[in-house]
Amino acid sequence: MGKTKILENWTFTRSMPAPFDTEVLRRGKKDSTEESCLSVHNKMTRGRRATLNSVTLRGMLLAADIINGKSKGAMGVETENGQICRYYVETVDSSGAADEIRIFIYDPKKGNWRAAVKKGEMLSPYPRIGESGASGKEMFLLLAYGSMVQGPIHDQEFEDSFRTFVREKDKGFPDMDLAMECAFLCCDNLYRRLENRDSLGAAGIPFRNDEIAAGNVTVIPTVRLKNGRYAVTRTDYGTFRVLERKEAVKSSGTIGELKSGYNRKFPLDEREKDLVPALPENYQVPVEVTEIVEAVLHTPMRVFMSAGESGTGKTTNAKMVAQLLGMPYYFFTCGEGTDETDLVSTMIPNIGGKEARPEVELPTFEDMVMDPASALERVCGNYEEEISQEEAFQRILSAMYQTGFQNGQGEKDYVMVESSIVTACRRPSVIEIQEPSVITKPGTLVKLNGLLDDGAAITLTSGEVVRRNPETVILLTTNMGYKGCRGFNESVLSRMRMIHYCEPLTAKGMVERVLKRVSGMERKTLEKMAETVCEIQKYCRTEMITGGVCGYREFEDWVWASLVQKDICGAAKRTVVAKAAPEAEEREEIYKTQILTKFEVESGAGGVKAA
Structure with a gap:
């Protein structure tokens, strides 16, 4: 009803x-x-x-x-x-x-x-x-x-x-x-x-x-x-038993304050260590990131989605999740023509520059007898406490066969390169799948269902069956409602364990974020510019202007361009206004009603002031 x-x-x-x-x-x-x-x-x-x-x-x-x-x-x-x-x-x-x-x-x-x-x-x-x-x-x-x-x-x-x-x-x-x-x-x-x-x-x-x-x-x-x-x-x-009464309410904290408590402390090789994001430790951790990390730590949930306008911090949040967990970060960007094969691998010409995978230090026979789980972890990265000697031996043989198969690709005219999605699924990692909603080919994302399920396995073009590492976190990030974006197949959507809809940043939020990245402009001017961006958004909705974008990225570009050009109105025309509307008449109207009415150039001084 x-x-x-x-x-x-x-x-x-x-x-x-x-x-x-x-x-x-x-x-x-x-x-x-x-x-x-x-x-x-x-x-x-x-x-x-x-x-x-x-x-x-x-x-x-x-x-x-x-x-x-x-x-x-x-x-x-x-x-x-x-x-x-x-x-x-x-x-x-x-x-x-x-x-x-x-x-x-x-x-x-x-x-x-x-x-x-x-x-x-x-x-x-x-x-x-x-x-x-x-x-x-x-x-x-x-x-x-x-x-x-x-x-x-x-x-x-x-x-x-x-x-x-x-x-x-x-x-x-x-x-x-x-x-x-x-x-x-x-x-x-x-x-x-x-x-x-x-x-x-x-x-x-x-x-x-x-x-x-x-x-x-x-x-x-x-x-x-x-x-x-x-x-x-x-x-x-x-009487509350869990939600106890407290006098003071503290914030969630910064990356530097929280990372020690969330770090999974997985053993990483040098290449994987280089892939762990290194965002500034004074970045404030958003609620969405805390919720995802908490779910990873305390539940079997490993598949998440973030949807929202461009510039709301979806990719930054994905990197923050990886940094807090101490895990390597990978990303895969989807396009209109992305098909099922692209999601797992691609074939590229062999130009002779492909290096063999580094040799893995194999476990000894004694290692296999005494601790088969640790022997398997050394080769595959998975520690399975209850695994038998026979099963561990078979898994190690399979992994070494695949290594030899990959090294042997250098002798062919074309080599198969696995996608970052598959690479991330082999070892504990965070993989961000960007813009899956732009894919036009029906059923493409359904190919991923094998990795999104709890069973977590997918078959490559080589015939190898890749099982998703149980600690790998998959994050789908998408701009819902934009031109070219489409809805998800219900079978894919139902596999999202948690979905966050990122709200557009307020003017205050834009200013706080840009102050961490840009210096050299007065806060009062930044506040005025951020309010103008929000008013342009409202104007476009009221006038039903579609096909453009106006958000945090446009605001930050405007700030950078203003610092370089020393002309806040001219910078607005080439950044915020240029992307707000597709038609010249609409852009001109936005410039006249939303920019010139609020700012003017101080001739000679190179500064700006409110109109």
């Missing part, structure tokens, strides 16, 4: 919780057209009705039990300058040997969700939400709590009805007609405020559906819990 992930059809077809299942069976329906059951946000003109949603109802019942003190768990908020910036909930399942604590965090400004499951000392991702997976009822628990208390998503209609629902639940629902009326109204209220969030304005509930479209809720980084990044400043119900 709904376009929001947690309101899809399966959420309505799941069995109803007691005692509402019996009442629905008695009535013979789970919808109502009675006015007292309909939310004020229900704007339907025909067939106006409210429908019970099983997942919503289960979340409400769980919230009621925590409020009434009949279930373990907690609900609270974090405030900044007196305003709620995050909502927090914990639920506790004590049915197993150890308590399972489910943690959810919601940002009402961005509509973002974070979640994790703690069992014993292990912190793991929340199960995938879907028809055959988790229900996501904890999300409705949190939304019910947030709609009941004063704050950004408070709704008076919901509060009045839900408080009655909670009281009736505490008494055991003696009046089922009243309970059903409250259930209908609350379900209808949350459904309308989620589904119609864009048209309802302030009454709508912000919800980043694109972040959980595949059913995966972004995991809460362990480091964020330890350093107090997520801090409950007010507890309204229950």
